[in-house]
Amino acid sequence: MSRREQIxxxxxxxxxxxxxxxxxxxxxxxxxxxxxxxxxxQALCARTxxxxxxxxxxDALKDERSQGITIDSAxxxxxxxxxxxxxxxxxxxxxxxxNMVSGAAxxxxxxxxxxxxxxxxxxxxxxxxxxxxxxIRQVVVLINKMxxxxxxxxxxxxxxxxxxxxxSALQVKPISFIPLSARDGEGLTAxxxxxxxxxxxxxxxxxxxxxxxxxxxxLPLRFPVQDIYKFTETGDDRRILAGTIATGALRTGDxxxxxxxxxxxxxxxxESFHTLSKTVAFAGDAVGVTLDTQxxxxxxxxxxxxxxxxxxxxxxxxTNIFWMGGSPLMKGxxxxxxxxxxxxxxxxxxVIHVLDAADLSMTQHKGQLDRHDVGEVIxxxxxxxxxxxxxxxxxxxxxxxxxxxEIAGGGxxxxxxxxxxxxxxxxxxxxxxxxxKGFISPADRRLRNRHGSKFIVFTGESYVRAAALAKDxxxxxxxxxxxxxxxxxxxxxSGIARDIESANDGSVNAVERLGELARIxxxxxxxxxxxxxxxxxYDLELLRILNSPATILVVxxxxxxxxxxxxxxxxxxxxxxxxxxxxxxxxxxxxxVVPEYFI
Amino acid sequence: MDHLDKLEAQSVYIFREAYREFKNLxxxxxxxxxxxxxxxxxxxxxxxxxxxPLLHIDTHFKIPExxxxxxxxxxxxxxxxxxxxxxxxxxxxETFPDGNCDRITCCxxxxxxxxxxxxxxxxxxxxxxxASRRYVPDTNTEQYTGVIVGVRADEEGSRSKERxxxxxxxxxDWNVGDQPPELWNQFKTDFAPGTHxxxxxxxxxxxxxxxxxxxxxxxxxxxxxxxxxxxxxxxSLGCRPCTSPVTSPAATVKDxxxxxRDGKFANIAERSGREQDxxxxxxxxxxxxxxxx
Numbered sequence: 056m057s058r059r060e061q062i063x064x065x066x067x068x069x070x071x072x073x074x075x076x077x078x079x080x081x082x083x084x085x086x087x088x089x090x091x092x093x094x095x096x097q098a099l100c101a102r103t104x105x106x107x108x109x110x111x112x113x114d115a116l117k118d119e120r121s122q123g124i125t126i127d128s129a130x131x132x133x134x135x136x137x138x139x140x141x142x143x144x145x146x147x148x149x150x151x152x153x154n155m156v157s158g159a160a161x162x163x164x165x166x167x168x169x170x171x172x173x174x175x176x177x178x179x180x181x182x183x184x185x186x187x188x189x190x191i192r193q194v195v196v197l198i199n200k201m202x203x204x205x206x207x208x209x210x211x212x213x214x215x216x217x218x219x220x221x222x223s224a225l226q227v228k229p230i231s232f233i234p235l236s237a238r239d240g241e242g243l244t245a246x247x248x249x250x251x252x253x254x255x256x257x258x259x260x261x262x263x264x265x266x267x268x269x270x271x272x273x274l275p276l277r278f279p280v281q282d283i284y285k286f287t288e289t290g291d292d293r294r295i296l297a298g299t300i301a302t303g304a305l306r307t308g309d310x311x312x313x314x315x316x317x318x319x320x321x322x323x324x325x326e327s328f329h330t331l332s333k334t335v336a337f338a339g340d341a342v343g344v345t346l347d348t349q350x351x352x353x354x355x356x357x358x359x360x361x362x363x364x365x366x367x368x369x370x371x372x373x374t375n376i377f378w379m380g381g382s383p384l385m386k387g388x389x390x391x392x393x394x395x396x397x398x399x400x401x402x403x404x405x406v407i408h409v410l411d412a413a414d415l416s417m418t419q420h421k422g423q424l425d426r427h428d429v430g431e432v433i434x435x436x437x438x439x440x441x442x443x444x445x446x447x448x449x450x451x452x453x454x455x456x457x458x459x460x461e462i463a464g465g466g467x468x469x470x471x472x473x474x475x476x477x478x479x480x481x482x483x484x485x486x487x488x489x490x491x492k493g494f495i496s497p498a499d500r501r502l503r504n505r506h507g508s509k510f511i512v513f514t515g516e517s518y519v520r521a522a523a524l525a526k527d528x529x530x531x532x533x534x535x536x537x538x539x540x541x542x543x544x545x546x547x548x549s550g551i552a553r554d555i556e557s558a559n560d561g562s563v564n565a566v567e568r569l570g571e572l573a574r575i576x577x578x579x580x581x582x583x584x585x586x587x588x589x590x591x592x593y594d595l596e597l598l599r600i601l602n603s604p605a606t607i608l609v610v611x612x613x614x615x616x617x618x619x620x621x622x623x624x625x626x627x628x629x630x631x632x633x634x635x636x637x638x639x640x641x642x643x644x645x646x647x648v649v650p651e652y653f654i
Numbered sequence: 655m656d657h658l659d660k661l662e663a664q665s666v667y668i669f670r671e672a673y674r675e676f677k678n679l680x681x682x683x684x685x686x687x688x689x690x691x692x693x694x695x696x697x698x699x700x701x702x703x704x705x706x707p708l709l710h711i712d713t714h715f716k717i718p719e720x721x722x723x724x725x726x727x728x729x730x731x732x733x734x735x736x737x738x739x740x741x742x743x744x745x746x747x748e749t750f751p752d753g754n755c756d757r758i759t760c761c762x763x764x765x766x767x768x769x770x771x772x773x774x775x776x777x778x779x780x781x782x783x784x785a786s787r788r789y790v791p792d793t794n795t796e797q798y799t800g801v802i803v804g805v806r807a808d809e810e811g812s813r814s815k816e817r818x819x820x821x822x823x824x825x826x827d828w829n830v831g832d833q834p835p836e837l838w839n840q841f842k843t844d845f846a847p848g849t850h851x852x853x854x855x856x857x858x859x860x861x862x863x864x865x866x867x868x869x870x871x872x873x874x875x876x877x878x879x880x881x882x883x884x885x886x887x888x889x890s891l892g893c894r895p896c897t898s899p900v901t902s903p904a905a906t907v908k909d910x911x912x913x914x915r916d917g918k919f920a921n922i923a924e925r926s927g928r929e930q931d932x933x934x935x936x937x938x939x940x941x942x943x944x945x946x947x
Contacts, residue, residue, distance in 0.1 A: 061657045132808055132860060139657075141858070153835035157817070160837035189837070270655065281667070282674045286703045289732070295701055299667050328702045329871060339655050341666035343701060354674060379835055393840045455840040465837050 079109025276303030380463025570601025676800030738772025
């Protein structure tokens, strides 16, 4: 059985320039219309005493017909002898920009419709811009309603020239400019005799020449981990990392690197259901893998091959964003970023400029993006993430921004930016300047307490074990009359970090809260001990920076799951409390936190 | 990858996103070919497992073979299956077959209302108990916040405007004019308390794709779809009083594919045998806004 190729095409343009008519006509003229559908719409037109129009075929919803505009991206299907088409009819009205974007984001080629009588309008430009930003490379301009200008070659030429120069500023090079009258069926599926001066392809011919998206299997491997499954209760012991391969290829036995955690492992098997067993998977495949080591990996990491070009791993990057949110994108505000399978809190570090899509003029120093604005923005994530410039690998180079519960913006990464992590450093700097001190200095407290302050973090895969040992240490130091305090994680969660779970937007983070609290307690001269699990290198780094100027000591119980952060002490999970205490105490002595004569 | 591989991969991706993001997830199973393909795709996504419950809204007017098939597959694949119903309307006989209301009102009573109240947990749910092979009252009455549904964009006008992840408010209302943007496989997965999300993994599939996939994967199907000697078969399954078979000699899945591709059904709408569609001018939008699938 032969399987046919499918291609997604989006049709965009200013309101009322005739997009729906173009599609309706294409459906009818290629004989792709379901019989039931044509009859339904004609019957409805007869009932409501409206003349039948091809556009009605698509505008299947009542209120849409009454307003006469497309409010959402409607999909329709048509076929030619060559292949199947999914045509996405994107609304032209500015109010429905987010619908237009949703439609256009899935397309492999775009038709931009301009009405010959009205010419290039604001949305013709805005849509041209978005098509370029959404990464659609095959673009054709349809100059519609040629019947209204007497099929005049001069109008066609001048409109083509005007729009071409606009698009070239956006690095969009249309394949062709096609004159037509969709209502009369001129220039759509055959050469129009009313426009003998035009020698290019008709619309259908042009559609047939579009190429489907390349799979990207020859690019470096990018395999964003979507989720990790273990269906033990249904008798399955496989621990499967599931996801869709964005680019590249993956083979069993491959050594792989996880980013941003920098963990490494080897692929044991490629998993799938009801297929022949696989030893290789390619870009586009939705698969799962098992590893030869038990790694602690979170969804959102990207699997790459160490021998191939690697993505950026940092927290700061330069982007182009278009904003659809009801409230503006503000400098300094925190949002949730979704990039491939990663979700993370992100702050707007800088709004470099805002672009007026209508005339491509730039406004500097605006500091925010209003609804329907497009601009260049520097973002900084709460921790480093793995990404690529969108021009290199699209899946790991584009993102959306969630404000409250809504996807409010979309963007592409232009490149990484210097000074990554600088918002945090800046914050600590400002905090220290603002710090209001009493008359007692750290040296005074040291003298009184007969020891210095320290933030001691117990971590490891078993929270229970880490917490038990942390309490043993507290008990021991208390016996030596130290100012010591064990802070349980639940004390934080049900107290000063209570708002975090309900905030949802990622604007606050429990680890950050812990770091700020540590700063206060170590300033008060305490030895603060806590236990926390499920954290990574970047969380530890965050704690270290927030706790400064006091210092941190990290004790890992069980196999260390960290690759970058310098762990001070590692103990096996079965370590005795005495042995652990002896070693921790030695380190504290060496660092001059506690004096020798305690023992 | 051919087009079925691509459709499958996209559906699997959507399933995994839904499973990752929603704690109280349920999948609707109408027993028809689409939702059975949906069930199969769940097994693809989760490596042979179906980690979320299936919900069937039983109008008690379904063709009897459908219910037999439902329970047969539930047993064989060890599915966690629930059903819900509008017991009040059935008892009061407020139905079209009983002659007490029109088709649209009947759909609203037995499907829309039953679905809404079953999802919210207000009305009882019945769970298939694998040990006794019977349905027993379910003790879980939590609201489902993610609902996986097998609608396809090519079915009729209003469905072509759905998103992969489509929010519904407290009253199950669907605001067609103000839907979230959806780009580059980033969906609306954050939702305010009280709202829920409908997830549509089959949105890009056509009727022909469904049959091609059933053929390729050899998915077991209720036999009503095939001509069993009388020259008739069902193209779309619903309640007995409102669904009529079409005249067709197609006795195998391959026959159906040929019929859809170049044969007598190449240009005839799939739901032409579903009577409720014809009573409402704009297709199903009135029902869909109220929560009809």
